[in-house]
Structures are given as C-alpha cells and as structure tokens.
Amino acid sequence: MKLDAQRVRGQAEATREILRSRPDVLIMEDLSRMRGRTPGRNFSRVVSPWMRSNLKERAEFLSPAGGSRLEAVNPAHTSQECPQCGYVHKDNRQGDRFHCRHCHFTAHADTVGAMNVEHRDTDHKLRERIQVFTPKEGVLKILREIFERKRALFT
Ligand SMILES: [Zn+2]
Known part of the structure; x- marks a missing residue:
C-alpha cells in the first residue's frame, strides 16, 4: 500500500479546520459498519476511511465542548448517487470525478458524497x-x- 504522506497531512489539517469552525451539526457516515473491510484499490479509498475515523474521534472528543451535534447516516451508495436527479449507478463515479450518466451533473466525488450524506440527514422522510x-x-x-x-412525475 503506497501512501502519500503529504496528502495525509493535508487531510489532517482539513480535519482540524473543520472542527475549528465549530459547525452546528457534524454528520458522519456510520463507521462501525465499515470497520474490518479491506481498503479499496485506489489511494482515495485508503485515505478516506482514515480521515473519517480521525475526524470522528476528534469530533466525539470535541463535540460536547464545541456544541456540535454528531449524527450518523447510512453511507451506502453516497458516492454513486446523483445529488441532482437521484440516479444511482457505479459508473457515475470514476476516481475523484462524479459524472451522472442520466442528467450529466458533474462535481468532485467527495463533494457529491458530502451532499448525499447531508441530504440523508436533513430530509426527514428519507431519514425514516x-x-x-x-x-x-x-x-x-x-x-x-x-x-x-x-x-x-417529470416526464
Ligand atoms: Zn443526475
């Protein structure tokens, strides 16, 4: 497994930055279910879980003091789901790029994942x-x- 130390440091800094901003709500993908899985082939899949668990640990530690609420959502398919039209397909994601095969919405894959995680938390019907x-x-x-x-409905 090849790790890019500079990128890892960059993510650690990003983690500190997020927590320093004292957000009202921190939404985490549910990590207990992801533990024990073998890391994927590419680098971002290796580093991402590390960053997530690092952020989770720090967030759980800092949450009561900082006033952030910590919530967990189901992470399944958050990186393959189009935040614009809802189309889900593994081909929507190619590495760091997200490109919806249905409506052609395009963004960074991490942005899309974050949008979907937020949506699952804030849409009460969906959360049920x-x-x-x-x-x-x-x-x-x-x-x-x-x-x-x-x-x-729309066609
Ligand atoms: Zn779409």
Whole structure:
C-alpha cells in the first residue's frame, strides 16, 4: 500500500479546520459498519476511511465542548448517487470525478458524497426510510424507487 504522506497531512489539517469552525451539526457516515473491510484499490479509498475515523474521534472528543451535534447516516451508495436527479449507478463515479450518466451533473466525488450524506440527514422522510442499519441492497432499492417516481412525475 503506497501512501502519500503529504496528502495525509493535508487531510489532517482539513480535519482540524473543520472542527475549528465549530459547525452546528457534524454528520458522519456510520463507521462501525465499515470497520474490518479491506481498503479499496485506489489511494482515495485508503485515505478516506482514515480521515473519517480521525475526524470522528476528534469530533466525539470535541463535540460536547464545541456544541456540535454528531449524527450518523447510512453511507451506502453516497458516492454513486446523483445529488441532482437521484440516479444511482457505479459508473457515475470514476476516481475523484462524479459524472451522472442520466442528467450529466458533474462535481468532485467527495463533494457529491458530502451532499448525499447531508441530504440523508436533513430530509426527514428519507431519514425514516434509509436508517443507519438498512442493508446496502435495501438502500439501493429505496434510491431507485425514489428516482423512478421522480422521473415518472417529470416526464
Ligand atoms: Zn443526475
């Protein structure tokens, strides 16, 4: 496993920066379910879980003092779901780039993941349907249903 030390340091700094800004809410992907998984092939997948757990530890430590609320959401398919039209497909993501095969929405993959995590936390109807312990296949089924219903409404 090849790690780019400079990038790791950059992420640690980004973590400190986030916590220094004392956000009202910190939304975490549920990490307990991700533990024990083998890291993916590419670098960002190796570093990202490290940054997430680092951020989680610091956030849990600092949360009571800083007044941030810590919430967990189901992380399944957050990097493959289009935040604009809701289309979910693994081809939507290629490395760091996200490009929706349906509506052509384009952004950095991390931005898309963050948008989807936030949406799952703030949309109360969605939060009732996709819970932290909803299995991955269940999440996919729900996301596809929502997409199909939206598409039926707008076409
Ligand atoms: Zn789309």
